[in-house]
Amino acid sequence: xxxxxxxxxxxxxxxxxxxxxxxxxxxxxxxxxxxxxxxxxxxxxxxxxxxxxxxxxxxxxxxxxxxxxxxxxxxxxxxxxxxxxxxxxxxxxxxxxxxxxxxxxxxxxxxxxxxxxxxxxxxxxxxxxxxxxxxxxxxxxxxxxxxxxxxxxxxxxxxxxxxxxxxxxxxxxxxxxxxxxxxxxxxxxxxxxxxxxxxxxxxxxxxxxxxxxxxxxxxxxxxxxxxxxxxxxxxxxxxxxxxxxxxxxxxxxxxxxxxxxxxxxxxxxxxxxxxxxxxxxxxxxxxxxx
Ligand code: ZN
Numbered sequence: 001x002x003x004x005x006x007x008x009x010x011x012x013x014x015x016x017x018x019x020x021x022x023x024x025x026x027x028x029x030x031x032x033x034x035x036x037x038x039x040x041x042x043x044x045x046x047x048x049x050x051x052x053x054x055x056x057x058x059x060x061x062x063x064x065x066x067x068x069x070x071x072x073x074x075x076x077x078x079x080x081x082x083x084x085x086x087x088x089x090x091x092x093x094x095x096x097x098x099x100x101x102x103x104x105x106x107x108x109x110x111x112x113x114x115x116x117x118x119x120x121x122x123x124x125x126x127x128x129x130x131x132x133x134x135x136x137x138x139x140x141x142x143x144x145x146x147x148x149x150x151x152x153x154x155x156x157x158x159x160x161x162x163x164x165x166x167x168x169x170x171x172x173x174x175x176x177x178x179x180x181x182x183x184x185x186x187x188x189x190x191x192x193x194x195x196x197x198x199x200x201x202x203x204x205x206x207x208x209x210x211x212x213x214x215x216x217x218x219x220x221x222x223x224x225x226x227x228x229x230x231x232x233x234x235x236x237x238x239x240x241x242x243x244x245x246x247x248x249x250x251x252x253x254x255x256x257x258x259x260x261x262x263x264x265x266x267x268x269x270x271x272x273x274x275x276x277x278x279x280x281x282x283x284x285x286x287x288x289x290x
Contacts, residue, residue: 004017007279011131015028028045042091053287054099055286056100062074065145070084106143107285113138114284116272121224125152125222127227127228129232158213220255
């Protein structure tokens with residue numbers, strides 16, 4: 001049986017064809033244009049491959065309430081062409097196969113929990129730090145939805161007094177994680193592209209501090225067994241060690257779990273399935289579709 005996987009992103013759509021064992025047989029990436037152009041191309045790809053199930057992990061925010069008439073709709077995205085677009089319903093009806101739908105970060109969290117850096121954990125968080133910041137959370141082995149779905153990227157942080165941009169740049173909140181620590185936040189604060197900054201730039205000290213505040217908040221609220229952090233910003237792998245040290249410091253000795261205090265190197269980790277955690281997660285979602 002061929003299982004289709006779609007990681008729907010704001011800049012690109014990644015489509016994969018997997019077998020039941022999870023072997024990636026074929027994949028294709030196309031730029032995200034307005035739905036009228038993008039959707040027919042995706043439907044054509046999946047139809048041609050003869051998929052029997054489809055898993056979708058998408059950018060959001062999305063409506064994930066199972067009893068909602070708008071289930072599977074992309075809601076308040078700044079990408080206006082996609083606002084209120086019923087992605088799940090359109091694909092399910094066009095392809096006439098069972099579909100499962102979740103956020104891209106929940107899909108990635110599921111993949112890392114089942115097969116990647118957090119395998120063996122029932123409770124773990126996957127965070128991606130890039131153009132935006134998002135996180136998927138698995139509790140009891142399943143992605144958390146709750147009332148909507150978690151929006152870790154918009155948790156409020158305490159700005160560093162030496163931060164020249166302490167308010168961040170999120171249009172909705174002052175001093176939220178994404179506004180202070182996403183890739184564009186680093187660039188905006190530095191006045192030049194973050195990709196061109198040297199590793200010893202002070203911007204990365206601040207970055208590690210903010211991501212450590214995030215880790216502390218996640219630990220205090222969710223008690224995860226592992227925190228997986230990936231995304232473009234973490235391609236500077238030296239950041240990870242700074243985040244670990246700063247997290248332990250900020251915990252202030254209050255949390256005494258040796259998994260964190262003695263073995264933080266294996267507690268806050270890079271993803272193992274990067275850069276296709278989301279696509280593999282979409283396959284897992286598709287495999288379980290009924
Ligand atoms: Zn925000």
